[in-house]
Amino acid sequence: MSATHWKMVYLARRNPRLAPEEFPQAWREHSSLGRQCHNVQDRVHGVTQCVRLLAYLSPDASTAYDGVNLLQLRDRESADAIWSDPETLAIMRPDEPRVFDRYVRECALVAQEQVLQAGPAGNAVLLAFLKRRATVAPADFERALRLHTKPWDAVQSTVLNLVEPERPTGYDYDAIVEWWFQDEAGMIRSIAGRSLADALPVLYLTVCDFTASVFLPTRVSHRRP
DSSP states (O other): OOOOEEEEEEEEOBOTTSOTTTHHHHHHHHHHGGGGOHHHHHHEEEEEEEEEOSSOOOTTBOOSOOEEEEEEESSHHHHHHGGGOHHIIIIIGGGHHHHBSSOGGGGEEEEEEEEEEOOOOOSEEEEEEEOBOTTSOHHHHHHHHHHSOOOOTTOOEEEEEEEOSOOOTTOOOSEEEEEEESSHHHHHHHHTTOOHHHHSHHIIIIIBOGGGOEEEEEEEEEEEO
């Protein structure tokens, strides 16, 4: 049996005092504070910060959010322990309002990762925060996501993240899908001008509530290791 891989994923809005173009640098500066936190270094094994592409790409692409952070965790316990870590509370949390419109804990989701299509993680990723229809059983929802998430030939890898039931207010998503492209140009050619409902008809028609879901085309602005 393969090991379970845990993630923390947060769907961020920038502090409105920051211009969209200023947000990536402010976020990188915030991330660098983690080097001073020993528990962060021990518990977070990978960080991928993805900022929204500012160009209009798809009629369904959200403009309400500014970025997504994908944090690879050591284990499930780390997702809880990090919030009470004294160094994190003293060093990182006070800086969060400078960068974001709320504290990170208020927009963070914990999820189990499943790689559906193995391949290189490029420099551009379309992220879908999906809401399951109330009439659909979780098992049927998961099965549909595993079977119907390869709509674009240019996708290099596909990752499904199944979200834990405990979620912050306003972030009630059941799954997060990552479609990784080599670069922005490849993603733009694939999704520009095309309805995501047309690209994902089975999900749209049978298991997902797209009106309560979020699609965010992004580029990688910071990655470690």
